[in-house]
Amino acid sequence: MSVSPSSAARLPAAADIALAYHARTKHHLKRYAAGPETLDWDAQPNPFREFAGSPRTHLPLTSDRLAASFAEACEGTAAIQPLTVDSVALLLELSFGLAAWKEHGPDRWALRCNPSSGNLHPTEAYVISEAIAGISDGLHHYVSRDHVLEQRSWRGAASSGAPRLWLGLSSIHWREAWKYGERAFRYCQLDLGHALGAISYAAAALGWHAHVIEGVGGTQLAAILGLDRASDFAGVEAEDADVLIAITPRDAGPPTHDALPLAADAVADVWKGTANRLDRHPLYRWPIIPEVSAATAGAAQDAVAAPPPCPPRTPRPATRAAELILNRRSAQRFDARFTMTAGALHELLDALLPHARPPWNAWPYAPRLHPLLFVHRVEGMTPGLYALPRSEGADSRLRRALRPDFDWHRVEGAPDHLPLFHLLPTDSRGVIRTASCHQAIAGDSCLTVAMLAEFMPLVADNPWRYRQLHWEAGLIGHALYLEAEAAGLRGTGIGCYFDDAVHEILGIVGSQYQTLYHFTVGRPLTDDRITTLPAYPGRTRNEVGVLP
Structure with missing residues (x-):
């Protein structure tokens, strides 16, 4: 790990903040960590971020066509799909898309493929595309509710090389803090881990590898994802830049730093869209959360040797990966x-x-x-x-x-x-x-x-x-x-x-x-009072043909 001199001067104080935050947000038998005293569920923050004014690309729903089994995904033997709009749509469907809607009495809520603390979903997903058929080059935001991409920026010049794809993840801390108070920052980070897992398994089902990119700090990633554009987030909940993931076909080598996307403002001519406000009447403020977020921003470069080969696994039923992922609860x-x-x-x-x-x-x-x-x-x-x-x-x-x-x-x-x-x-x-x-x-x-x-x-x-x-x-x-x-x-x-x-x-x-x-x-016990509804009512998952 290498740390710049200016960063090193800040480390002790930042470490004190992180360690103090962890100690302060522990639950104890006689008291819980600080949180809201009451919750108005009718005023829950909007679980879906959107960017008004951003052009939308409606994505196909094709999970019913993916034949790869869960065992093939885990063993690295699933057929390699080409990088096209259809396969990128499938990656997003199986990692961040909706799995179902649930109803109980007057309440209705969405379930997603990436699990989240309290089903609050602070994690946002961005797509950076280059030379992918059916997707414009540039930065896009994924809206899971509608299974669409919102284009946030356009590249200054179209790419002519091989298709390349990255996913950027960010967190809206208020989505968790609304319910969990000061402990929410922990839950946002746990959700990031679940999101990374969801991407990895979905990519493997498509014959791809997901690579967490080391050494990309929060400031650099915020510029890449446009999260530092104050005018686009004026008066709304901020997003914290977290991690950048490169997606490559399994038979390609791992990405190198000279192949990373540049900061969007250096290569984009046009920006579109302003973020929506999720909670118009927040009742509480938790200043410790932005404080620990700032203290823990950064990165590390300490890659270990490639993980060892997998030992043989017990044969298992050939359940389709897409079916298993969409049925996870x-x-x-x-x-x-x-x-x-x-x-x-x-x-x-x-x-x-x-x-x-x-x-x-x-x-x-x-x-x-x-x-x-x-x-x-x-x-x-x-x-x-x-x-x-x-x-x-x-x-x-x-x-x-x-x-x-x-x-x-x-x-x-x-x-x-x-x-x-x-x-x-x-x-x-x-x-x-x-x-x-x-x-x-x-x-x-x-x-x-x-x-x-x-x-x-x-x-x-x-x-x-x-x-x-x-x-x-x-x-x-x-x-x-x-x-x-x-x-x-x-x-x-x-x-x-x-x-x-x-x-x-x-x-x-x-x-x-x-x-x-x-x-x-x-072994779960099911609640028959809860009704399960389609994830995308009015749209059907494509059942024509089968992807190998």
């Missing part, structure tokens, strides 16, 4: 009597290891998070606490940081490549339910995962790592979501938990490690 309740198989657990955990498969082939950083598993009902496994260290030497470091009475025995019957350790036999259903803000799903599931991050040294050295660690947690969560669906189960992310109560359970003292996200997996 968060379970609201679990069957407290259901027991999952050990084989299903091993498949879930195998997907969390940093192998050369989605979503980890998109992630250029060393693994820094390690799942702690509160196992309730898995065939052949003693209920209790288990650990899955995800990097070399992590088990030794965790042994020193966690309780000394943990036994650290390798789990018999687990695949040799799976570093699964038994720590403590115990019925943890009640304790993890309490620690997860008294949520029944944490105890009724087959298992609950607490994602333990290497924390203090990383954030103190570079405050941007605070974002990165949450993104990695979201990536783990997204892998669990889709692997649970593939196993006929379902998952649910939990962002509300009593931070230090969990640390006390694990024996953690200090801030060297911190838990950043919880996740549950089990």
Whole structure:
């Protein structure tokens, strides 16, 4: 990692801000982090950003034509699609598009392919295209509600080379802060990780790779995405520039920095569109959120070696990737009597290891998070606490940081490549339910995962790592979501938990490690009172022909 002298002078203060924010926004058994005292659901902020005056391109809906299976997407064997408007539309449909509308009484809400805390969706997606048939060169904003691209800028000269595609992601913090108050910045970062996972799996189903681009800081990315154009965002909620992703066919090499899109104002002749206001009457202000956002802006360049090859996986049903992605849901309740198989657990955990498969082939950083598993009902496994260290030497470091009475025995019957350790036999259903803000799903599931991050040294050295660690947690969560669906189960992310109560359970003292996200997996119980409606009423997903 290289840091400029001017940046280095700011690091200590910025790190103090990031660490203080994390401590301040912890939930405790006797009090929750600061948030709104009341919510008016009829005045919820608009979940869809639009740019008035931007020309629109209506995208086709073609997910019913994509034949690639989920197994082929994960194994890197899906047929490679050409970079055209149809395939870009499919990438967006399967990563940020709507999966369905839901109704219960007078309430109606949209479900998207990228999960979000509280279904609030702070993440916005932008497309940068060059020489892609059917899409003008330049910058576009994706509106998931309508499945359209809004063109924000035009390139000064048309591209004549090979087609190239990037996705830029940003966050509207107010969407989360409206409900969650000061803790919302954490949730926005977790959502970014889920969005990265959604892009990686969708790209793999098209025979493509997604690459998180290192070293692109917030200021540079804001210029590329036009988020620094004050006149286009006057009087409305700001967007925080987060990450740039290059999309390439699987048989192409990884992108290089000289192939990155330039700042839009340097290459565009025309800008169109002004952002809409999402909340006309905000009742609260949370100044700590823009403060921690500024403190953690930046980037890092510390790419690790390519992830190791994937070991063989157990054959699984050839469920189409598009079908599985569009049917992914968060379970609201679990069957407290259901027991999952050990084989299903091993498949879930195998997907969390940093192998050369989605979503980890998109992630250029060393693994820094390690799942702690509160196992309730898995065939052949003693209920209790288990650990899955995800990097070399992590088990030794965790042994020193966690309780000394943990036994650290390798789990018999687990695949040799799976570093699964038994720590403590115990019925943890009640304790993890309490620690997860008294949520029944944490105890009724087959298992609950607490994602333990290497924390203090990383954030103190570079405050941007605070974002990165949450993104990695979201990536783990997204892998669990889709692997649970593939196993006929379902998952649910939990962002509300009593931070230090969990640390006390694990024996953690200090801030060297911190838990950043919880996740549950089990067999869901459905609520028949909720009606499911088509994602795009009035439009049908194209069922003519099949994409290989």
